[in-house]
Amino acid sequence: MRLSRYFLPILKETPREAEIISHQLMLRSGMIRQQAAGLYSFLPLGKKVLDKVCAIIREEQNRAGANEILMPTIQSADLWRESGRYDAYGEEMLRITDRHKRDLLYGPTNEEMVTDIFRSYVRSYRSLPLNLYHIQWKFRDEVRPRFGVMRSREFLMKDAYSFDVDFDAAQIAYHRMFVAYLRTFHRCGLQAIPMRADTGPIGGNLSHEFIILASTGESEVFCHRDYLDMAIPSEAMDFDDAARLSSIVKDWTTPYAATDEMHDESAWNAIDESQKLNARGIEVGHIFYFGTKYSEAMNAVVTGPDGKEMPVHMGSYGIGPSRLVAAAIEAFHDDAGIVWPRSIAPFDVGLVNMKPGDADCDAACEKLYGEMTAAGLDVLYDDEEGRAGSKFATMDLIGLPTQVIVGPRGAKAGEAEVKDRASGARDTVPMDNVIARIMT
Amino acid sequence: MRLSRYFLPILKETPREAEIISHQLMLRSGMIRQQAAGLYSFLPLGKKVLDKVCAIIREEQNRAGANEILMPTIQSADLWRESGRYDAYGEEMLRITDRHKRDLLYGPTNEEMVTDIFRSYVRSYRSLPLNLYHIQWKFRDEVRPRFGVMRSREFLMKDAYSFDVDFDAAQIAYHRMFVAYLRTFHRCGLQAIPMRADTGPIGGNLSHEFIILASTGESEVFCHRDYLDMAIPSEAMDFDDAARLSSIVKDWTTPYAATDEMHDESAWNAIDESQKLNARGIEVGHIFYFGTKYSEAMNAVVTGPDGKEMPVHMGSYGIGPSRLVAAAIEAFHDDAGIVWPRSIAPFDVGLVNMKPGDADCDAACEKLYGEMTAAGLDVLYDDEEGRAGSKFATMDLIGLPTQVIVGPRGAKAGEAEVKDRASGARDTVPMDNVIARIMT
Numbered sequence: 020m021r022l023s024r025y026f027l028p029i030l031k032e033t034p035r036e037a038e039i040i041s042h043q044l045m046l047r048s049g050m051i052r053q054q055a056a057g058l059y060s061f062l063p064l065g066k067k068v069l070d071k072v073c074a075i076i077r078e079e080q081n082r083a084g085a086n087e088i089l090m091p092t093i094q095s096a097d098l099w100r101e102s103g104r105y106d107a108y109g110e111e112m113l114r115i116t117d118r119h120k121r122d123l124l125y126g127p128t129n130e131e132m133v134t135d136i137f138r139s140y141v142r143s144y145r146s147l148p149l150n151l152y153h154i155q156w157k158f159r160d161e162v163r164p165r166f167g168v169m170r171s172r173e174f175l176m177k178d179a180y181s182f183d184v185d186f187d188a189a190q191i192a193y194h195r196m197f198v199a200y201l202r203t204f205h206r207c208g209l210q211a212i213p214m215r216a217d218t219g220p221i222g223g224n225l226s227h228e229f230i231i232l233a234s235t236g237e238s239e240v241f242c243h244r245d246y247l248d249m250a251i252p253s254e255a256m257d258f259d260d261a262a263r264l265s266s267i268v269k270d271w272t273t274p275y276a277a278t279d280e281m282h283d284e285s286a287w288n289a290i291d292e293s294q295k296l297n298a299r300g301i302e303v304g305h306i307f308y309f310g311t312k313y314s315e316a317m318n319a320v321v322t323g324p325d326g327k328e329m330p331v332h333m334g335s336y337g338i339g340p341s342r343l344v345a346a347a348i349e350a351f352h353d354d355a356g357i358v359w360p361r362s363i364a365p366f367d368v369g370l371v372n373m374k375p376g377d378a379d380c381d382a383a384c385e386k387l388y389g390e391m392t393a394a395g396l397d398v399l400y401d402d403e404e405g406r407a408g409s410k411f412a413t414m415d416l417i418g419l420p421t422q423v424i425v426g427p428r429g430a431k432a433g434e435a436e437v438k439d440r441a442s443g444a445r446d447t448v449p450m451d452n453v454i455a456r457i458m459t
Numbered sequence: 460m461r462l463s464r465y466f467l468p469i470l471k472e473t474p475r476e477a478e479i480i481s482h483q484l485m486l487r488s489g490m491i492r493q494q495a496a497g498l499y500s501f502l503p504l505g506k507k508v509l510d511k512v513c514a515i516i517r518e519e520q521n522r523a524g525a526n527e528i529l530m531p532t533i534q535s536a537d538l539w540r541e542s543g544r545y546d547a548y549g550e551e552m553l554r555i556t557d558r559h560k561r562d563l564l565y566g567p568t569n570e571e572m573v574t575d576i577f578r579s580y581v582r583s584y585r586s587l588p589l590n591l592y593h594i595q596w597k598f599r600d601e602v603r604p605r606f607g608v609m610r611s612r613e614f615l616m617k618d619a620y621s622f623d624v625d626f627d628a629a630q631i632a633y634h635r636m637f638v639a640y641l642r643t644f645h646r647c648g649l650q651a652i653p654m655r656a657d658t659g660p661i662g663g664n665l666s667h668e669f670i671i672l673a674s675t676g677e678s679e680v681f682c683h684r685d686y687l688d689m690a691i692p693s694e695a696m697d698f699d700d701a702a703r704l705s706s707i708v709k710d711w712t713t714p715y716a717a718t719d720e721m722h723d724e725s726a727w728n729a730i731d732e733s734q735k736l737n738a739r740g741i742e743v744g745h746i747f748y749f750g751t752k753y754s755e756a757m758n759a760v761v762t763g764p765d766g767k768e769m770p771v772h773m774g775s776y777g778i779g780p781s782r783l784v785a786a787a788i789e790a791f792h793d794d795a796g797i798v799w800p801r802s803i804a805p806f807d808v809g810l811v812n813m814k815p816g817d818a819d820c821d822a823a824c825e826k827l828y829g830e831m832t833a834a835g836l837d838v839l840y841d842d843e844e845g846r847a848g849s850k851f852a853t854m855d856l857i858g859l860p861t862q863v864i865v866g867p868r869g870a871k872a873g874e875a876e877v878k879d880r881a882s883g884a885r886d887t888v889p890m891d892n893v894i895a896r897i898m899t
Contacts, residue, residue, distance in 0.1 A: 026526040026591060028580035052576055055535040055563075060576060063526045086466040086503045091613045092532060092596055093553075093565070095495040110558045113533075115565075118550045118600045123495075125533070125555075125565075136492055136500060140468035151466060156532055156596070160558045173531045 020366070022401045026063050029413055040235050041348035042167030044357050048417045050344075057164025057172030064417060065344065067365040069175070072340045072347075073154055075206045075362065076177050083199035083258045085150040085179050090132050092156050096122035098131040102316045111159045113172075125158035130313050130335060133180040137331070138319040144184045147321065147331070148192055152179030154340065169237075169301075169345040179336040184323065186310070189332035193225065193308050194264035196336040198252050200229050200304050201271065205251040207343065208360020209350060211303060212246045214276045229304035230278065233349040236299030241287055243274035244294045278302075301346040308334040357418030358441050366399040368457060369419040371411075375404050379430035387423060387435065387453060394454050415440065421457050460806070462841045466503050469853055480675050481788035482607030484797050488857045490784075497604025497612030504857060505784065507805040509615070512780045512787075513594055515646045515802065516617050523639035523698045525590040525619050530572050532596050536562035538571040542756045551599045553612075565598035570753050570775060573620040577771070578759040584624045587761065587771070588632055592619030594780065609677075609741075609785040619776040624763065626750070629772035633665065633748050634704035636776040638692050640669050640744050641711065645691040647783065648800020649790060651743060652686045654716045669744035670718065673789040676739030681727050683714035684734045718742075741786040748774040797858030798881050806839040808897060809859040811851075815844050819870035827863060827875065827893060834894050855880065861897050 028049040036053075037043040045051045050065030061069055077087065093115070099105035105112075105124075113125040126132065133151055141149065154177045164172050181192035197213065204211035209231045216228040230240055252267055275286055278300065287295070314320065314330035323329050344363075351358045359365070368391060372384040388400045399419065401410055414422050424436040435453050438445045448456050468489040476493075477483040485491045490505030501509055517527065533555070539545035545552075545564075553565040566572065573591055581589065594617045604612050621632035637653065644651035649671045656668040670680055692707055715726055718740065727735070754760065754770035763769050784803075791798045799805070808831060812824040828840045839859060841850055854862050862878040869875055875893050878885045888896050 024524060024526075026528070026589060049580075052579065054531055054572060054575070055533075055537075056561075058531045058533055058535070060531060060572070061529040062576075063528055066527055066529050069529070084464060086464075087506055088466070088503055089501040089506050089509070091494055091498045091500060093495075093498055093598065093613050095498070097495075113555065113557065115553065115555050117553065118602070121496075132494060132500070135494070136502075139492065140489075149466060158533065162558070173533050 020399050022399060022403050025399065027417075028062065029416065037167065039166050039169065039349070040352055041169060041345040044348050044352060044416070045167055045345065048357060051168060053167075057161060057170075059168050059171055059173075061341075064365050068344050068359075068363055069340055071363045071365075072207060072343050073175075073177070076154065076203055076338055076340060079199045079203040079206070080152050080177070080179060082202075082254075082256075083150075083195045084148075085152045085199075087153065088136075088151050089153045090126070090129055090136075090155060092126055092158070093123050094126045094132055096124055098135055099124065102131050102134075102313055104131070111161065113158045113160045126155075127157055127159045128176075128335070128337075129153070129155075129178055130180065130333075131317065134313045134317045134319045134333070137182055138317060141182070141321060144321045144323050147182055147184050148188055149182045150179055150192060150195070151182075152177060152336070167345055168341045171341065174339055175341040177338045177340060181334040181336070182319075182331045183333075184321065184329070184331065186332055189308055189310070189334055190225075191261045191264060193306065193334050194261070194268045195258050196306050196334070197227065197268050197271070198256065198258070198264055200306065200336070200338070201251055201267075202256070203338065204229060204231065204303060207347060207363050209303070209347060210247070212240070212242055212276050212300070213271055214240065214242070214278055215272075215281055216278070216305060217280060225308035227272070227306050228278065228302050229306075230300035231303050231346055231350055232298050233301050233346065234299055235349045236301045238300055238302075239279045240277070240298055240300035241279075241282055242276035242296050242298075243290060244296050245274045246276065247296070301349055303343050303346050304336075304338045306334065306336045308332075352418070355412070356416035359418045359420060361420050364418070364420050366419050367396045367421065368398045369414045369417070369422045370398050370400045371414060371422060371424045372400070372402050373407060373410070373424065373426040375402050377427050377430070380425055380427055383425050383430040383435070383450060387425070387450065391423075391454055391457070394458065396454070396457065423453055423457070460839050462839060462843050465839065467857070468502065469856065477607065479606050479609065479789070480792055481609060481785040484788050484792060484856070485607055485785065488797060491608060493607075497601060497610075499608050499611055499613075499781075501781075504805050508784050508799075508803055509780055511803045511805075512647060512783050513615075513617070516594065516643055516778055516780060519639045519643040519646070520592050520617070520619060522642075522694075522696075523590075523635045524588075525592045525639075527593065528576075528591050529593045530566070530569055530576075530595060532565055532598070533563050534566045534572055536564055538575055539564065542571050542574075542753055544571070551601065553598045553600045566595075567597055567599045568616075568775070568777075569593070569595075569618055570620065570773075571757065574753045574757045574759045574773070577622055578757060581622070581761060584761045584763050587622055587624050588628060589622045590619055590632060590635070591622075592617060592776070607785055608781045611781065614779055615781040617778045617780060621774040621776070622759075622771045623773075624761065624769070624771065626772055629748055629750070629774055630665075631701045631704060633746065633774050634701070634708045635698050636746050636774070637667065637708050637711070638696060638698070638704055640746065640776070640778070641691055641707075642696070643778065644669060644671065644743060647787060647803050649743070649787060650687070652680070652682055652716050652740070653711055654680065654682070654718055655712075655721055656718070656745060657720060665748035667712070667746050668718065668742045669746075670740035671743050671786055671790055672738050673741050673786065674739055675789045676741045678740055678742075679719045680717070680738055680740035681719075681722055682716035682736050682738075683730060684736050685714045686716060687736070741789055743783050743786050744776075744778045746774065746776045748772075792858070795852070796856035799858045799860060801860050804860050805857070806859050807836045807861065808838045809854045809857070809862045810838050810840045811854060811862060811864045812840070812842050813847060813850070813864065813866035815842050817867050817870070820865055820867055823865050823870040823875070823890060827865070827890065831863075831894055831897070834898070836894070836897065863893055863897075
């Protein structure tokens with residue numbers, strides 16, 4: 020993509036309303052724009068990162084056997100009356116009346132609707148296990164929305180729902196999602212640690228939050244250093260292997276890990292001082308097993324092997340992709356801007372033409388741009404005139420993993436400068452070696 | 460994908476509420492489920508087709524130089540008060556009040572919000588042309604929603620917005636989208652004909668609808684047969700070539716074409732009888748040029764070459780992907796079910812194991828499934844037990860372009876039957892030739 024044709028509205032000043040670094044950097048780098056309190060547009064750079072995060076989530080959900088659907092954002096209040104949550108949910112639910120005076124709402128979550136889909140079609144235990152997920156906008160009318168897309172009112176959520184014949188099967192479903200989450204966050208470049216969680220308004224009795232470590236994180240976390248070196252299950256993971264799933268979950272839930280809400284001082288004090296990790300964290304995922312809470316209320320039953328009807332056991336599994344984008348910035352930034360992990364960077368490479376109009380620079384850049392694109396690299400080519408300092412500052416701010424800088428002298432000599440955004444290391448490399456240098 | 464792990468709830472009966480064939484077939488084939496009046500979930504099969512349609516739209520928007528963003532579904536009423544449309548829009552607008560008693564609405568379209576984004580960042584004519592688009596859910600509170608996703612209340616829309624310095628530049632932007640639309644519908648397998656349109660509530664003075672021909676279409680259309688053989692601009696089309704764009708648009712707007720609303724009997728009667736095509740059609744896209752209507756009302760101005768401020772000239776360009784899925788079914792079905800065009804089919808191939816549990820059948824199917832997948836084919840593998848008639852009926856109903864059928868005798872003999880869904884032609888083919896047969 021040529022910068023001259025890309026909508027990348029960089030802000031020079033940090034908007035005053037942005038309290039946390041991810042919000043500041045997302046506004047400054049032209050990733051998002053606030054449209055109203057808690058309502059954001061994703062501009063092209065932000066949309067690209069959001070798409071990359073969603074693609075990883077989707078691949079890992081599919082790998083774990085979940086089926087993707089897409090439920091509407093607007094729901095009928097009647098469904099929520101069945102579960103009893105319409106009155107219980109409180110003011111965070113955005114309630115709507117349509118032209119025929121029917122009560123609707125903007126879904127804050129989808130337990131009711133997915134249970135309704137399930138009960139409409141599934142009759143037998145033989146159709147289980149089943150896991151349905153979607154990635155759809157949700158709305159929670161926060162009293163005081165802030166922190167940008169970290170806590171917006173309208174936000175994107177991947178929510179998966181598992182249906183099983185009994186507790187044992189439901190636990191396997193829970194383990195599948197647990198392992199899928201480990202892989203998802205790891206692939207996004209994030210160090211996520213599962214921590215036992217309160218089950219909150221969704222209800223239920225088994226729940227974990229996935230917390231990523233970030234120095235600017237919203238909450239204090241306490242965990243054993245063992246987590247930092249634990250292996251992530253590979254792509255070859257067999258999600259039908261219940262014993263293997265269970266053993267992975269056991270490994271990942273045995274060492275101490277807790278948010279301040281769930282912190283247990285005596286367990287913490289039993290850990291050797293050198294093994295304690297007291298840090299800041301951000302919740303990026305939350306999984307629940309809640310049994311037959313909704314299936315009983317809404318009559319979602321299957322016929323078992325014995326011919327008797329029984330309510331299904333359910334779990335729900337959430338990740339907020341829009342929130343995850345912000346959380347990744349909290350985890351990866353420096354004074355100059357964002358430092359994207361490769362897997363979710365909006366572009367792989369920023370190619371900087373230091374002197375557009377100079378024949379050597381233009382020719383060298385066009386050649387590199389064509390070759391890098393052909394090699395499968397996604398390149399943002401800064402082909403615009405501008406001061407060197409401003410061009411460099413923009414590239415650092417938007418945080419692409421690699422910068423390739425071509426000036427008139429280098430172009431003449433057949434050389435480009437390759438800069439690694441994370442380390443800041445710069446090397447002068449012959450033009451013909453640039454791609455090999457980036458790909459290794 | 461193995462059918463035993465896929466959520467494909469086929470209905471045996473046609474639901475009574477479905478009046479048109481696409482609605483009937485989408486319900487029967489488990490593509491969608493109605494959640495409330497005019498609100499639909501896309502189930503896995505429907506979601507896949509929707510994704511394929513969106514991917515084609517996105518590629519062609521990007522090719523034509525548009526930048527993808529993502530605006531929120533919920534908008535502030537204040538923006539619409541600026542343009543004057545908040546009061547004008549009527550009951551189709553879903554109006555919402557939040558917990559702080561602020562007026563919000565569920566966006567039925569995004570002219571106001573995108574104009575607000577534009578005016579926040581763009582100052583100079585040098586930043587133009589600019590075209591921003593998004594693919595996002597919209598809501599229009601129809602009095603009597605019906606026809607499934609063809610006319611739902613919540614529906615997906617791709618809406619693009621162009622910003623230009625004057626009429627001439629805006630006309631080039633309009634031509635770009637016109638040509639992108641020709642390519643988009645063609646790639647979806649549809650024969651779309653642009654017809655002059657009324658500009659309706661969006662306003663403006665230049666507008667075309669893109670109508671696809673379908674025997675069950677909602678409206679009567681009148682056009683010259685020349686349209687049926689006109690060439691579609693190739694992938695190599697240069698969207699910077701204004702003269703070429705203009706000449707393509709001229710070619711595609713010269714022969715007579717009109718919906719019944721805009722029909723001109725005298726022009727129609729001037730056409731030779733043998734060249735008249737009087738058919739049924741469905742609107743799948745709509746493009747508008749509306750000049751400075753919103754930029755003046757909302758003060759979206761740029762500084763021109765002469766240093767003076769001027770309001771930008773705008774156009775908007777819509778395609779409803781969820782509606783397009785239904786329209787494609789109206790165009791392509793037979794008595795047995797859907798007949799997908801290859802490019803938007805949910806899977807390329809349906810592999811039918813006639814006798815799961817039979818060692819020969821299982822081995823042959825597993826081998827074919829692995830090989831087809833490795834060859835890049837997306838395969839739905841029916842590995843479930845069932846009566847032959849029911850298995851065939853399901854495959855015909857869901858309309859995958861090719862079926863590969865493996866029975867015990869064939870498996871023993873090293874042969875499979877390959878059926879082309881559209882023609883119904885069936886051939887017995889040696890196992891080793893199945894892939895070559897499908898790919899050619």
